[in-house]
Structures are given as C-alpha cells and as structure tokens.
Amino acid sequence: MTNREHMMKTPFLTLTATLALTAGLAQADEVRVYNWSDYIDESLLAKFEEETGIDLIYDVFDSNEVLETKMLAGGSGYDVVVPTGTFLQRQIMAGAFQPLDKSKLPNIDNMWDVISDRTSKYDPGNEYAINYMWGTTGLGVNEPKVREILGEDAPVTSWDLVFDPANMEKLAECGVMFLDAPAEMIPAALNYIGEDPDSHDPDVIAKAEDVFMPIRPYIQKFHSSEYINALANGDVCVAVGWSGDILQARDRAAEADNGVEVSYYAPDEGAQMWFDQMAIPVDAPNPEAAHTFLNFIMDAENMAAASNYVYYANGNEASQQYLEEDVIGDPAIYPTPEAMENTYTTTPYEPRVQRTVTRLWTKIKSGT
Amino acid sequence: MRRFALIAIPYFWLLILFLVPFVIVLKISLSDVALARPPYTPQLDLSAGWEGLRAFFSELDFENFVFLTTDDLYWKAYVSSLKIALVSTLLTLLVGYPIAYGMARAPNEWRPTLLMLVILPFWTSFLIRVYSWMGILSNEGTLNTVLLWLGVIDTPLQIMNTNTAVYIGIVYTYLPFMVLPIYSALEKMDESLIEAAEDLGCSKLAAFWLVTWPLSRNGIIAGCFLVFIPAIGEFVIPSLLGGSGTLMIGKVLFEEFFSNRDWPVASAVAVILLLILIIPIILFQRNEQKAREAEG
DSSP states (O other), X not given: OOHHHHHHHHHHHHHHHHHHHHHHHHHHHEEEXXXXXXXXXXXXXXXXXXHHOOEEEEEEESOHHHHHHXXXXXXXXXXXXXXXXXXXXHHHHTTOBXXXXXXXXXXXXXXXXXXXXXXXXXXXXXXXXXXXXXXXEEEEEEHHHHHHHHOTTOOTTSTHHHHSHHHHHHHTTTOEEEOSOHHHHHHHHHHHTTSOTTOOOHHHHHHHHHXXXXXXXXXXXXXXXXXXXXXXXXXXXXXXXXXXXXXXXXHHHHHHTSSOOEEEEOOTTOEEEEEEEEEOBTTOSOHHHHHHHHHHHTSHHHHXXXXXXXXXXXSBGGGGGGSOHXXXXXXXXXXXXXXXXXXXXXXXOOHHHHHHHHHHHHHHHHOO | OHHHHHHHHHHHHHIIIIIHHHHHHHHXXXXXXXXXXXXXXXXXXXXXXXXXXXXXXXXXXXXXXXXXXXXXXXXXXXXXXXXXXXXXXHHHHHHHHHHHHHHHHSOTTTHHHHHHHHHGGGGSOHHHHHHHHHHHHSTTSHHHHHHHHHTXXXXXXXXXXXXXXXXXXXXXXXXXXXXXXXXXXXXXXXXXXXXXXXXXXXXXXXXXXXXXXHHTHHHHHHHHHHHHHHHHTOOHHHHHHSOTTOOOHHHHHHIIIIISOOHHHHHHHHHHHHHHHHHHHHHHHHHXXXXXXXXX
C-alpha cells in the first residue's frame, strides 16, 4: 500500500466508525427535543440530564408551519416535538406520531381534566400527546406609551386597538407587530367582525382581507418571536402575540428598568385559546427516552418550574401547588372561569382552504 | 477504457447531484397535495410492479403549473426577483471592478495579501455576516447611531426591512464572486499594452476603454453570471433583511413549502425557476468555452 492510498482510506474508515458509534450512542442515551423558543426554564434541561443520565439535545422553532413540514417530511431525528392542537390533529391524521405508552408515564395522573377535556378535541382520548402549556392570543401593550398617543381612554382591552385603522394610524409611529401565524390572525379578524372565527368557508375567510388591508401599512413587521424583545426594549408599543411571551416581555422590561411597562390583555371580543402538546414522532430514534422526558416534564415540581419561568399556564393540576402567586393568581395566565368562556378554538383547515388562507396571508403581508 | 472512465466519472456526479434531484422535484410538481407523510400523492409503489407504475404515471398531471398561471403572485415574484438580481449584479460590478483593478495594479508582493482579504469573509458563517448587517442597518443600529451623532440626519433612516437592505446584502455577499474573475482577467493582462496605447496617443481614460475593459470582458461576464444566477433564487437575504413587501421567488417558494405545506406547487415553482435560470447558465457556459478557445 502506498502512502497516498493509505491517506485516502484512513479518514473514510474513521468516518464510518464515527458514524456507527454515534448512531449507537443515539440509541442508548440521547433524546432530541424540538420545542418553541423561550418556552422552558433551562435549568430543567440540566436537571433532566442529571437525574436520568440521558443526553438532552434541545432545539427550538417559532412556527407551527416549520414544525409540520419537518414532521410530514419524516426523518426529523427528533424524539419529542410540541405542535399546537390544530396542527397536532392534522399531523396525527397524516400518521406522524406514535401512540403514547402510558405505562411508561406514571406522572400522567398529575394532568388536569379541565385541560385534557379540551385537548381531546384534537387528540381523542389524548392517545398521542400530553399538554405542555396553553394560553391565549391577545394584545401586548406598552400602556403609558399607548395612552400618551391615543389618550387616557385608549381601547387597550379591545381588538379595536389594532383592527381600527384610526388607532393604527396613530400607533404606527411607536410601532406595532403582528404574529406571523395565519391560523391565528385570520380567525382573530373574523371574530372581530362577528363572523365564526373557525369558519372554513373561503367566502367568509376572504372577509378578513377587508380587516387587514386598511391597517397593513401601519404594521411594522409580522414575526412570531421578535416581538418579545421589541416590546421589552420599547421598539414597538403594541404586539399581537401569545400571552406568556408578552408577560416575558413585561418582565424583561421591568428588569431593564427602561420605563417600558407592558401589559397583556385577552381582548373583550374574545381571544383564541390554544394548547401546545408534546408528542413523539412515529420515527423517533429513541422513543424510550422520549417517554422518560415526557414523564419528567409531567412531574408536578418540574412543570411548575417551567410555568413559573415562562408565564404560561399548564395542563398539570398537581403542579398548581408549586406555582408562584404571580402565576396562578394572574388572570392573564390562569383566566377566571368566566374569561375562559370568552375564548374560542379552531380546527385544522383542509388543504384547499389552507391554500386560500395562506394566499390571503401572503397578500396581507406583501400587498400582492 | 481509461478514457471512458475519465468521461464517466463527471457524468456520474452530474447524474447523482443534478439530474436525480431534478427528476424527483419534477415528479413532485406533477403530483397532488395530500395529508400524508410525505404530503403528496401518488407515491411510487415499486412492489406492485408494472401495474403500480402505470397507476403512478396516470395520476400525474400539469395541474400545478396551470395553477401558477391563475395567480399573478408567481409572475410578479419572478419578475421582481429578476429585477433585484439584475440591479444587484450591476451594483456589484460597479463596486467590484475598481477593487479588482486596484488589486491587479498593486505591487506584486501585495497581491496575495489583497486576495486573502477578499476571501477572508468566507471564514465566517454567511448567516452571521447577514445578521451583522441587521445590526448595522437597523433603526438603533451602528449606521443610524453614527449618522445621528454626526448630525447628518435627525430621524433614523429606515433601511432595515426594505429593498435597499436586500440590495446591500446581496452586493456585500456576492462581491468576492465578482472581484475574483475580474482580477484574474486583469492580472493576466500585459501592461505594456497600455503603454503602447498611450504611446499611440490615447489618453488614460481612452486606453482604459479601448484596451483594459475589452481585455477584462470575460472576467466581467463570468463575474456577472456568478452573481446573477444565485441572486435570483436568494432566500436568506430577503427574508432576514427585506420587509414584508420584498417579493422574491425564493420567499414564495418557502411559503408554498412551509406555510402551505403544498410540496407539489412549491416544486412547480422550483421547476419554472430552473427553466428561467437555464438560459443564463447556457450563456455562461458558452462564454467560458469561448474564453478557453481564445486562450488556446
């Protein structure tokens, strides 16, 4: 063997060996979790590794659409993913998840039936997923700034704040962001004009265009995660976003002590309620470790730590005794039963309707 | 036999890396969207033999391409991408030519260092470099802070989230692809040609237009194609630096694929994009071939 040949072959062999080795390790003690950004107390990740000896690889996303594309393509390599209810339902239908083995999930007794009842609408019998957290979609408002611009009687608890062009024209100077999530923004617009927010009728959905077109010039950006910092820094004064994200912005602003005061309101006209569900992909490399992770998350103290950190309510009844007062006692996080009645949920769109919705959303965002 | 192997290897790579992926994309573009994994139908079922194959082909159709003609979004996005790519290519040429010229005229011992400086940005991740532009161009960014401090402007310039930011991003990113071929053309040039032109009564400017420019033509053409072709399908730069009004086909493709989960239409958009790109690619190839022949 000449030297040259030797050099060519060695890296190849090493590479194969490494691949074989890492593949073996992945089977043994590694779990890959794909969760929403800013959605966990990161000390829990270290705690999980310590308690179980399983390596945790934790990646984040900020859009259900991206997650769904990965799930439908298959081979994502993740063991635990966190789709929202409607998306979960569609992915279950597409055969993307494996049923949970509840014998490996003793902590499932901690779950809260009020939430389990609601999530069984998407996942009958809660066969495929457990609730991680839930919340509402509403308004994040930098109140002093907004009152300075719109006056003391600014409609901060109403969708009028962002859907009335007269308000938006004035608010544009201090910045308004919207979620880049058509499956939530179009129902919100329909709800605002008194239509069924869960309508799948293309003619009804088209009416959302009339709500958005007059206000679109005043929207600084459509984005699903940037608004946390933008609100906290004072770059924007209003954001349509997810409850806990806005409360995180409130806290970051308070910590920075920069004169920004953020509040969250689930609007009077009704807010969308959603549930983020943890599920195991059908082709998960390590379903065993995935179950261990789910069971770890359903531990009352762990779940409480996560909620205390991210300001989202969870579906775990046993965790409530460990929740801090500013979480369990805050109606923006745990709404009163009456406020819970003033929410709506949606169901997944059929492919053709989905195209109408996305096309409309592209038009709203780009003007064409 | 050896000769055959020599020719076969590159064709084999072309087949694996270009033709096979293209056929897969083309196949998906003729399918229909479905709620399944993967999300389109029909799936090729080889176990069913001939019958399966026939059933598979009978379900393919051009419906998705027809759909693209019914919505002017796609047409507008293609045109807007072409426009953005064209303008950025010209801007890159404008910025890149003087750099290449300066490098080629620099003393011999400086040239390797200058060349290194052009290539140096590639050592940092492309994504990080685009993110740093976000830091420079945003309303509270470096540029606006400096301009406000100097008193040139009173209110921050809105550059971030506009087409201007996209142009800046593309010109910045693709500049080395313009500089390097022009530099290599200029470097080979015999400087005594300029002296000869000046001896024969040309002004410096005339000598540039009559001698240097034509001799660097091949480098210019190569650079322009190297910038223009990837710029048309650019996705990262418009989505990070551009605003919601920035219409580019790369973004439309992303939306079709990720938001609509409509792989068939996304594939149809990609096939058309490829057809649009084939023309400049063929022109580029011809230019390269001519250049090689000229060099003999």
